[in-house]
Amino acid sequence: MTECCTDCEVYELGALVKTIATFTDPDSTTAPVDPTTGNTLIDPDHVFLDVTAPNTATVTYEYLVDGNIHKTSTGIYYCNIDTTPGAGGWTYRWYATGNGQSAKRGAFQVTS
Secondary structure, eight states, X not given: OOOSXXXXXXXXXXXXXXXXXXXXETTOOOSSBOTTTOOEEOOOSEEEEEEEOTTSOOEEEETTXXXXXXXXXXXXXXXXXXXXXXXXXXXXXXXXXXXXXXXXXXXXXXXX
């Protein structure tokens, strides 16, 4: 099994792993506001998620294109990643382009 991190969450093979991305405007504090940062929640022009399973190519999802990314509310998006493809270290990267441009990486382990 390939490890991608030493302190990340561990899931069983076949689990759905919910990843969440929050997009904010760091220069604004008008409603709606992210309670963690105090910044205004915004919807970026384009929202993407790259997912890399162990020993596979990266798959890119785009909001409103393939149906894998869902919007909870303004500025908050999620995707349930199916871990059936394999055990080991998984990585993901949320990113937005245009208005609200930003990026965030994450990782988790899957055991069989």
